[in-house]
Amino acid sequence: MHTHTDRARYVFGWGWGLPALLVVSLSVTWMALGCQSNPLTSAHTPLQKAYALYGEFVIVEEQAAQLKSTPNTPVALKRALQLADARAQPSANALLQATLDYTAASRELAQGTGTPEKLQITQTHLNQWIAQTETDITVLLHAVEGK
Amino acid sequence: MNAFLTLAATLLRALSLESRISPLTQEILSAVAAILQIGPAAQPQLYALNDTVQAMVKADRDPTEAEFNELKARSDAAHALLQSGNV
Numbered sequence: 001m002h003t004h005t006d007r008a009r010y011v012f013g014w015g016w017g018l019p020a021l022l023v024v025s026l027s028v029t030w031m032a033l034g035c036q037s038n039p040l041t042s043a044h045t046p047l048q049k050a051y052a053l054y055g056e057f058v059i060v061e062e063q064a065a066q067l068k069s070t071p072n073t074p075v076a077l078k079r080a081l082q083l084a085d086a087r088a089q090p091s092a093n094a095l096l097q098a099t100l101d102y103t104a105a106s107r108e109l110a111q112g113t114g115t116p117e118k119l120q121i122t123q124t125h126l127n128q129w130i131a132q133t134e135t136d137i138t139v140l141l142h143a144v145e146g147k
Numbered sequence: 148m149n150a151f152l153t154l155a156a157t158l159l160r161a162l163s164l165e166s167r168i169s170p171l172t173q174e175i176l177s178a179v180a181a182i183l184q185i186g187p188a189a190q191p192q193l194y195a196l197n198d199t200v201q202a203m204v205k206a207d208r209d210p211t212e213a214e215f216n217e218l219k220a221r222s223d224a225a226h227a228l229l230q231s232g233n234v
Binding site for chain 1: 201222
């Protein structure tokens with residue numbers, strides 16, 4: 001579980017805001033291309049949403065890496081890409097860890113080696129991450145739409 | 148491509164209205180704008196991810212640890228490339 005300090009950092013600092021900003025950039029592009037659905041809106045369960053979110057983040061990260069490798073990319077932009085990635089990846093990794101903790105707790109419970117309490121804790125943790133991310137993305141989408 | 152440049156500019160303009168915006172944030176926004184401009188190149192990966200998620204929904208199943216770890220490996224590779232060398 002997050003401490004209050006951690007929670008405050010996620011809510012008031014960049015926290016998941018930066019990964020969400022990167023993901024929403026891709027989502028806006030996706031919508032501009034005329035694609036009505038995207039991975040995040042296709043997902044139904046919390047784990048599917050976590051997979052879609054993390055997957056979109058990875059795609060953005062790969063695009064950034066490709067851009068950084070392009071010889072004619074300005075140095076200032078390469079530095080900006082490095083900075084954005086360095087600040088975003090810890091939050092993305094935390095989301096991934098929350099999903100792995102939840103799936104491990106589910107497996108242990110099914111095998112009779114885990115407890116419902118542990119599963120409940122990991123599920124709450126995962127839901128907090130997803131809710132925070134969805135809030136960040138909604139705020140960013142509204143900003144883009146000028147609301 | 149002009150549409151994506153417009154979108155990037157809109158995004159930056161909207162976020163730049165935030166009075167708390169810092170030079171650090173401006174740098175990050177420039178990275179976001181760059182990603183927007185190359186967004187169409189990500190279309191095949193987005194289609195593939197969307198297909199995977201839709202297949203999970205159709206099969207009424209959640210992603211496995213292996214599927215998450217596959218994404219993690221891709222992230223690690225991209226991260227290593229991004230952070231490698233001096234620019």
